[in-house]
Amino acid sequence: MARFIGVAESRQLTARHVLDIVLNHFSPRDVEEALTKLLAQPTWDTRTLYKAILQALRQLEGRLPDRRRTIDMISAKVSDQSGFDNIEGSQIESAIIELANASQGGMTLRDKNVLIHVSYDELERRLGGLTKEPAEPRKLSSFREV
Numbered sequence: 162m163a164r165f166i167g168v169a170e171s172r173q174l175t176a177r178h179v180l181d182i183v184l185n186h187f188s189p190r191d192v193e194e195a196l197t198k199l200l201a202q203p204t205w206d207t208r209t210l211y212k213a214i215l216q217a218l219r220q221l222e223g224r225l226p227d228r229r230r231t232i233d234m235i236s237a238k239v240s241d242q243s244g245f246d247n248i249e250g251s252q253i254e255s256a257i258i259e260l261a262n263a264s265q266g267g268m269t270l271r272d273k274n275v276l277i278h279v280s281y282d283e284l285e286r287r288l289g290g291l292t293k294e295p296a297e298p299r300k301l302s303s304f305r306e307v
Contacts (some may be wrong), residue, residue, distance in 0.1 A: 210248075211258045211292045213239045219281055230275040232257055263291050 178199060187197045211215065216237035221230055228234075236253045239245050259272045267279040267287045277284060 203271070207256065209244070210253070211260060212294065213245060214240050214253065214260060215281070215285055215292070215299065216242070216258055218277065219277075220286075222281065224258055230277070232270075232273045232275065235275060260288060261290065264288055271299070 182192060182195045186192045191291065214235060217235045220231065220238055221234065232254050233250070233292070236250050239253055240248055257275060258270060258273070261268045261275070264284060265287050267277070267284045269276045269278065279287070
């Protein structure tokens with residue numbers, strides 16, 4: 162259980178995961194096997210995946226300007242990054258949905274298309290709670306009070 166607690170936040174493991182183990186595995190050996198299986202997959206944490214998706218979006222900026230960004234396009238870029246060679250498309254899709262839901266309208270998902278409604282700096286600022294990354298501060302306005 163100490164291993165579970167050590168990675169719980171970064172891998173977004175919850176009490177529901179513990180409850181599943183408690184309700185379905187009774188012997189110490191079964192519990193150990195269930196914990197080992199849970200902690201073995203995936204090897205990356207969710208925050209790292211969120212950051213990889215945002216990095217992929219930045220890499221796609223300016224490329225194929227006549228095409229919308231799709232989940233498949235982003236997934237291909239993420240799977241090229243170190244540590245994500247065995248990731249499944251469904252895991253990336255779930256993370257993109259989570260990012261869109263947390264973006265406060267900065268990013269939406271429609272029919273496998275990812276639409277960005279704000280600058281990438283603003284998107285990263287809005288998603289800072291998920292990525293735990295400090296974002297660039299907003300630039301000061303040129304508006305002057307008289």
